[in-house]
Amino acid sequence: METKINIEARECGAENDPPTIPKRRQELLKWNGWGYSDSKFIVNKDKHVEFTGERYQLSGHTMPQLRDWMMNTIGINLDHRTPAQPSFTAADTPTPIKNESFIMDMRRTGISLSDDCQDRLFRAHGHTLHEIFVLREGRFDRIPDLVIWPTCHNDVVKIVELACRHNVVIIPFGGGTSVSSALECPANETRMIVSLDTSQMNKILWVDDKNMTAHCEAGIIGQDLERWLAKKGFCTGHEPDSMEFSSLGGWVATRASGMKKNIYGNIEDLIVHIKFVTPLGVMEKNCQVPRISSGPDIHHFMMGSEGILGVVTEVTMKIRPLPECKKYGSIVFPDFESGVKCLREIAKQRCAPASIRLMDNEQFQFGHALKPESGTIFSSFVDGLKKFYITKIKGFDPHTLAVATLLFEGKKQEVAAMEKRVYEIASKFGGLAAGAENGERGYMLTFVIAYLRDLGFDYYIVAESFETSVPWDRCLELCKNVKDRLHRECKERGIQFPPYITCRVTQTYDAGACVYFYFGFNYRGISNPVQVYEDIENCAREEILANGGSISHHHGVGKIRKRYLRQTVGDVGLGTLRAIKEYLDPHNIFGANNCMVGDPEDDRKVHNVPKKAFPQSKL
């Protein structure tokens, strides 16, 4: 079948502020871990855990309890280290496959490109456990052969046109925070692979305060978007935990969800218009309306397309005035169950604050271990908490209690009213208000945990998070059963140390909730930790599905959850999705093979960590 290309190219607009993350990401970011190079957890000379840098509240502080927590909960031994391989050199990267005629045509367009091995490596992966582990211990069999930085919609049109003409694979790259292996290059791809890095398409093209919308290029990252809008007194309110690095296009392509969705909505609620470049041409609607009945919504092919149908280039998003007041809060419950019941009730009464999350006891303990040394901004809180324990929580068992963290936003009176209502409901479920700092620290935990994982890697720990959505009536049992399954699978596989398993309810909806798990274990004595981890996570996913949970709430399918897609949408559903792909991209130019494309088993061998056969689950 011949592809008809009828893409019209236009000139690009003027330059804007440069993006916070530079083109050469390696100058600012870690090459084999999470986040900024200057920020990391280290064990300092006093053998205490310290967070370096100056960016975050925790930066420059030591956390005196964290070391013991790590030693006691997950069996870290400071003498047993597993440092990462020193660096990745050109020799470690596979030689690029070059489609010379494509490169020649590309050069003629004047669009910036690079085949530098560092540039390529940086765009070869997201942040799943196995990707990071490959960076630390192994090497990729396949990485992009070329990186291209379009600066506007028209650049993208040109690139797609040329790629189609020369049969070159495109993998769009936003912020690189994918946690579904969506960015990984299929190992068996023999064509040239281009990473289309949208980071230079980072302009806010216009802001419309009549309709309260902003029109932005898709490569803008969360922190820039919010910072720049704030200057004008607006925000989108979309705050995924990865917002420092993830991009608007990435959010659309993965159906992302932000922490404050209760007020602002998830990405699908925030989108008014999307411009989408496919091999067949540009797909977009002709109007920017709040709602439309025009048959199945084409936005829904773009959202969650995971880079396999085309490139999101521009997006019109809803904006809101900056909130007047922002307030943290927390509630302590005697146990997780009463917490879930309370969240359910709050959802039922539709009075959830901007964010409400319920941490189980393990996570609460973990949060505790993150307390910095006294004499810091947190000291008052620590004392307060202690007192709080002795007086109010007496009767609460510190080994069963659960904590909800809250974030209120809005006008002052609104916030006050909302607080009152939420705490009232909480008290019906045995919940006690436990202070703002406690809440704030809860949110901090979710930001630092990605950094903390890198420290774990140095000490025989493999860890990862996964999430799901579930109807309310199955929420509790899902948490319980998944944890039980994880414990059991660990035991079954001879993992010698107690694994760390914890969950929280991170979002509430009318009909259900989003549940987020952390799972990690000490792999001393195990020869293939990543494989073991993945096998166990798959068991957990099976358990989730059996418990009425979903394939994913917001991380997406990518490659690692492909095997559950058929079960999720059925044969007809899968066929329909495949038909869309077949129509839009018959030559598989957007060839990352995510989601519905290809057989789940095809892309398994993407990384090259020494592997040993490990028994499949018997449970």
Next chain:
Amino acid sequence: MKSLIFRGRLFLTGLHTYRFTAAVLTRCERTNRSHGEQHDCCPQTSLTGGTLEFDPRALIYFSRSSRLLHTSATTPKMSEQSRNSWIKKDDPKLVSAKQKDFFVDMLDDRRHASDFHYSTRVRDVTTYKYNKPRSPKDIKDHVMQSDRVKYAVEKVMEESGLPLEEVMKQTQAILDEMAHNLRIGVIRCFAFFLVKVMKKLFQRIYINEEGVQKVRSLLKEYPILLMPSHRSYLDFLLMSYVFYEFDLPLPVIAAAMDFMGMRFFGWLLRNSGAFYIRRSFGDDMLYWAVFTEYIQTQICNGDSPVEFFVEGTRSRTSKSYAPKFGMLSAALEPYFKAQVPDIMIVPVSISYDKILEEKLYAYELLGVPKPKESASGLFKARNILKEDFGNVHIYLGEPVSIRQYSVTGNLDRSVHSLAPRYIVSLSDQEQHLIRHLSYDMVIQQQKHMVISPFAMIAAVLLQNREGIHLRNLVREVEWLKRQSSNLGAYIDWPVSETPETVLRASVSHHGNIVQITADDMVELIVEDPTITSNQDKLMTSGAQQLMLCLYKNQLMHIFVDVAMIAISINSCAQDTLHIEELKKHYKFLERLLNIDFIFLPGNTDKDFEQAMLVLTHTCGVVVENSHVQIRKSTNKYTTFFSQMFDPFLLGYWIMCRCLKSMQTGAHGKPLAKPPKVITKEAQNLSATLLRMGAFKHMEVLSLDMMNNGLQSLYHMGAVQKDKREGNTYMYPNEVVLSQIMDELSKFVDVPNIPATSINVETKTVVINAKL
């Protein structure tokens, strides 16, 4: 038992090389301490026609090697024993009776300590890790407020138009009738009383302690289902007793309604954890909802281990009854609907030397009205407490995780995600799995049943109904014992005694059924001396024989597979029989015996192969070029095995014969009758034929056998069913029926009665033998 994995190539008969599989070996290995000398008496002693070419050395070889692994359990030979000072009693024949193989006697300690102390001691029980402590009242409240019950109440209101209060009242009544009221105070009294009774009734109560430990370690992790075999009322008392003794949480027990009627006893049981389930509640929605919720909430919260009898009711025949699925489905549903991480199912085998209700059962089987069960009936009648019921063996089997069990089935539990859990029902796949599991559990129960010497005496005696000399009996029983243990049975045989002593003791223990005459003839007591009234002689002596059958039946499951092959070999008129033909017969017989015996669904081919292996390796069956050599293979083994099952085939034939003569109605279709009526008529026919002396197997008087035959015939399409005004009616399908009868008469000698001459309508069947 240690698994002795050991594959050897052995040269048995002449030119045939056989591969011994581990399965067969494990069986050899199971020859426990009780048959130290078994290999000294070779099967040659009892060969028929000298056709058997079997080298017993093969067996000896294996027994020896396994014995070495079992030095602790076997009696050491003098020469092997060192004579140093740590040996306290230098008597190789001394065997601890408290400790026996993997069994330990629970009563032993109780006989040496105060019962009061025992019943008041501190019990430190483990509980399920997700358990939230609840009282029986809390559980009931939960049920009343549950979604499931609310949903059912609404439905019933819609359908019946009754007001809410009325339906709630009904619901409460159902629940009150059902619910247990487990209370530790009552338990303690009960324990006090129970241990006294147990000590009176039994010499020893053996339990495999390892099984107890397994249950203990699982209790914390997962909800537990206990599935004991059901041969006696005492089963659940014994179970509770075990759990009390070992400081385990007391089980709650699904009991049949019959008990509830007993005043004190009913109360006592309810307060010690029994809950009452109606035998059948069809499509009574309220009852279903209450029942399901009641069971499931206790499983989900792991309040107590839940105990029920998968056979549904006490087996009156000592054979396992075909499993019922309802209770197990309800109990396992929480796993399929992901309300619990897993559920552990523990099969339990309870074997009695002598069954408390033996006589009661015999009359029930004959159809003499069952006396209403009352506490006094149970414990006072016949001075039961003065009688000796020997030993009980309780074996807690390997717990089965439903999660692991369903892995192979590739079940997708997410199918239940599309409706609230209290509405959706189990998928076909899940039901299929539960069916399979139920059978599996019954087979597990059977596997760990302990065979008493009397079972073998009974089996031999039933093939020598005129009596047998003690000397011959010893020989025959020893032979049978060897066959049984080769097939994996555990036999309770005191190794320190001579076989003759064992048999004498055993016979006198069952002095109401068998006796030894002055000249050492062992025979069945044909007339029950305690019966004075002028009852039907046939029935009273039938009862005696049925009691004997009760014990013989302990053995049947061990032999059924090999027997189904032996039957076709023994009845074969040609010189050779092709394996495939044999397998066809086997399948036919399996379908026919499918209610009376337990076969794992879908396992027929494997069972057949296994049985063939046994027959060719240890029972002298000769196969050449896929053909069984009939002359060579017809021997003592095949004869004995097939004769064991003659009564069943004969019984089924009688059932067929009876169906055949059912009168044709106006439209040329046989008049349908309720199954009960048909079985009764078939029994009448049996009685007539017995009176005529057509055969001697009085087991065919059993209504149970007749009913099972009828059900089998129904499953095979020889009988059809109608529902009329809610009741089942049956009528024959002539074509299929005739085919089955023809087949049957190939396998067993049947009386020659002309087809048209039976009138089953009249109470007593008249046979006009015109020929």
